[in-house]
Amino acid sequence: MVRGWAQYPGDRHHGAHGGLVSRSLDVSVGNLLDFSQNINPLGAPRDALRAAHRAIDEESGRYPDLEYTELREALSDYLGVTAERIVPTNGGAEALFLAARAAGKGGGALVLEPTFSEYAAAARASGMTPIRRVARRREEGFGWDPDSLGDLEGISVVFLCNPNNPTGDALDQGEILEAAARVMEAGAVLIVDEAFADFVPGVSVAAMVYENLSVARSFTKFFAIPGLRLGCLVCDDAERVQALQPSWPVNAVAAAAGISAARDPEFAKATLAEVARLRQRLFVALDALAQLQPFPGAANFLLVRGPEGLAERLARRGVLVRGCGPFEGLGPEYFRVAVRDEASNGRLVAAIRGEL
Numbered sequence: 001m002v003r004g005w006a007q008y009p010g011d012r013h014h015g016a017h018g019g020l021v022s023r024s025l026d027v028s029v030g031n032l033l034d035f036s037q038n039i040n041p042l043g044a045p046r047d048a049l050r051a052a053h054r055a056i057d058e059e060s061g062r063y064p065d066l067e068y069t070e071l072r073e074a075l076s077d078y079l080g081v082t083a084e085r086i087v088p089t090n091g092g093a094e095a096l097f098l099a100a101r102a103a104g105k106g107g108g109a110l111v112l113e114p115t116f117s118e119y120a121a122a123a124r125a126s127g128m129t130p131i132r133r134v135a136r137r138r139e140e141g142f143g144w145d146p147d148s149l150g151d152l153e154g155i156s157v158v159f160l161c162n163p164n165n166p167t168g169d170a171l172d173q174g175e176i177l178e179a180a181a182r183v184m185e186a187g188a189v190l191i192v193d194e195a196f197a198d199f200v201p202g203v204s205v206a207a208m209v210y211e212n213l214s215v216a217r218s219f220t221k222f223f224a225i226p227g228l229r230l231g232c233l234v235c236d237d238a239e240r241v242q243a244l245q246p247s248w249p250v251n252a253v254a255a256a257a258g259i260s261a262a263r264d265p266e267f268a269k270a271t272l273a274e275v276a277r278l279r280q281r282l283f284v285a286l287d288a289l290a291q292l293q294p295f296p297g298a299a300n301f302l303l304v305r306g307p308e309g310l311a312e313r314l315a316r317r318g319v320l321v322r323g324c325g326p327f328e329g330l331g332p333e334y335f336r337v338a339v340r341d342e343a344s345n346g347r348l349v350a351a352i353r354g355e356l
Contacts, residue, residue: 071259109327193216195216
C-alpha cells in the first residue's frame with residue numbers, strides 16, 4: 001500500500017513523506033513530485049543560502065551566540081516587535097512545545113479541528129489533556145466558528161492556527177484579538193500559530209502579545225529552509241520562557257540564513273506577488289475538473305475535495321499530495337496541495353485529470 005501521509009509518535013501526522021513513498025514504490029525521492037510540503041515555490045533567498053554556506057566555513061568551529069543578538073534584531077525588524085520579546089527556536093514546532101510548557105498549568109488544551117497535529121502532541125508533552133473540538137465544518141465551507149470558544153471550563157491553553165492548516169482560511173487581527181479576549185476571560189492562554197502568516201500580510205498579532213497571548217512563528221515555509229529548522233516564539237516574558245529551553249537551540253547555519261532572509265524585503269515582495277498569482281491559477285485549474293471541489297486559501301496551499309482514494313492513486317504516479325484522512329472534521333476524500341511553480345502545478349493538474 002502507498003501511504004498518503006506519515007504517522008509519527010504522539011499521534012502526529014505530516015505530509016513530509018517522500019522517503020516513505022519512495023521505499024513503498026521503489027522510486028527515487030528525486031523522481032517524486034511532492035505537493036505535500038508547503039514550501040515557498042521561489043525557493044530560499046540566494047543571499048540566505050550564501051550566508052548559510054559561509055557559516056558552515058566560518059562558524060562551525062564555535063558555539064552560536066547564546067543570546068542570538070543579531071538574529072533577534074533581524075527578526076525584530078522583520079516582525080515589527082521588540083527583540084526582547086523574541087525567543088529563537090528550532091523551527092516552529094519547538095516554539096509550539098515551548099509555549100505550551102510555558103503555560104505550565106496542566107488541565108485541558110483545546111485543539112480547534114481540523115488543524116495541525118503538533119498541538120495535541122505539545123499539550124501532552126506539557127502535561128495537558130488535548131480536547132478536540134471542530135471549529136471549521138465542511139457543511140459551512142470550513143469557515144471559522146467563533147462559538148467553538150463558547151465553553152472553556154477546565155481549559156488552560158487554546159491553540160489557534162492562522163492561516164489555518166489544512167483548510168487555508170485566515171482570520172483578521174480583530175477576530176484573533178476577540179478570540180484572545182474570550183480565552184483570557186476564561187483564565188486560559190491563547191497560542192497563535194502563525195507558520196503561514198508571512199503569506200498573508202496584515203493578519204499577524206505578533207506585535208500585540210501579552211501575558212495570555214503568545215505567537216509561534218516558523219521561517220521554514222516562507223524562507224524555504226525546512227531542513228535548517230528556524231522559528232521563534234513571540235511572548236510577553238521571553239526571559240522566563242528561554243529558561244525552559246536547552247542552550248543553543250538554533251545552530252549557526254540556520255541563524256545566518258535567517259538573519260539574511262529577514263533582511264531581504266525584495267524576496268518577500270516577490271514571493272507575495274508570485275504565490276498569489278500561482279494560487280489563483282491553480283485554484284481555477286482544479287475547479288475546472290468536474291469531480292473536484294477546491295476551497296479558497298489565503299496561504300501557499302489549497303484544500304481540495306475529490307474522489308476517495310485519489311491521493312493514493314496519485315502517489316502511484318509519483319505525485320504526492322497531502323491526504324487529509326487523519327484530520328478530525330475532514331475525511332479520506334479530502335487532500336491538500338501546495339502551490340508550486342507553474343510547470344509543476346500543470347503536471348499536478350494533468351495527473352489528477354488522468355485519474356478522474
